[in-house]
Amino acid sequence: MKSTHVLSAVAIAAALSGTTALAQDGEGLRIGYIVNYATHEWYQNVILGMEQRAEQLGHTVEVIDANLDMARQVAAAEDFMAREMDVIIMTPVNEEGVVPILRRARADGVPIVLEGNPAPGMQTVVAICDYDTGYLAGVAAGEALGADAEGIRVMNVGLPLLSATILRSRGFMDGLQTVIPSAEMVHDLDGGGNPDRSQEVSAAALAADSDIDVIYGINDSSALGALQAWRAAGLPEDDLMVVGTGAEGLAFLNEMQTEGPYQLEAAMFPEKIGFTAIDTAVALFNGEEVPEYVISPTTALTLGEVSSYYSYDGESREIQWDAVNALEAPEQCMMYASDL
Incomplete structure (x- = not known):
């Protein structure tokens, strides 16, 4: 393009x-x-x-x-x-x-x-730029895990119906592997973009293989549904990282406030x-x-960075326009749907 x-x-x-x-x-x-x-x-x-x-x-x-x-x-x-x-x-x-x-x-x-x-x-x-959004989140996840991390196993909760969400998943893995080359996608799931379907397919995947270090969701519903499946299975959360995408509403904010495994958000505003x-x-x-x-524009946010872009009182949120408008969108995307 x-x-x-x-x-x-x-x-x-x-x-x-x-x-x-x-x-x-x-x-x-x-x-x-x-x-x-x-x-x-x-x-x-x-x-x-x-x-x-x-x-x-x-x-x-x-x-x-x-x-x-x-x-x-x-x-x-x-x-x-x-x-x-x-x-x-x-x-x-x-x-x-x-x-x-x-x-x-x-x-x-x-x-x-x-x-x-x-x-x-x-x-x-x-x-x-969907690929870029996933890529930057993958790089941030890799940096948080540490470049010396080995054997990082990823469960991708995707949505193969849309090229945009395919690009996010591909970008996330490519970004993660620039920091941790040995990282691999163990489960590549179709969560339908909604929490119920994401929880269902994640539960089935975890029953087959729960040796997962990172959950990536192509939207917040996908990430949260997968996290619910993890919790329903009674799996330990200490070494799990969950990365969502979208900054869609209150759900991701509520979860990040718990300071649990939901550590990164690829914010799309x-x-x-x-x-x-x-x-x-x-x-x-x-x-x-x-x-x-x-x-x-998009950017990857940690819990400490969220308040710069959204004020939040537990029941509502307000976008901080000055901070969002200060973000620079790329002149062109790293990858487009036509490149798939």
């Missing part, structure tokens, strides 16, 4: 600083967001970021939940297009399933911004994703040149 097709979220925000032409004219945009799974903490915070940014710019956001059903996502897109929404933002239920939607939208002149996962025929996607998706949607509608990939 050439860097000319990539722009950071910071650059998009800078290009849209101040009010838009539409806001100046008093005509706010009608933006439709088709979320793939609205009950998930990650998407609830993405929506929060969208709503806050839309309100700042004088636009409105309407949300339809596909609830992990591709047919419902198609129906939602058809509904938004029939009602002539100005822009559509969509988190794909699966990448191939949204291709006909993108094709029809392009033919009808409807701008669409994808969130999270790229798909063939897209105009633009707002996303993190969903509020920032939602904020940037609105900026990108406005730019696309206004006919501005928008890159194929708009990159949002």
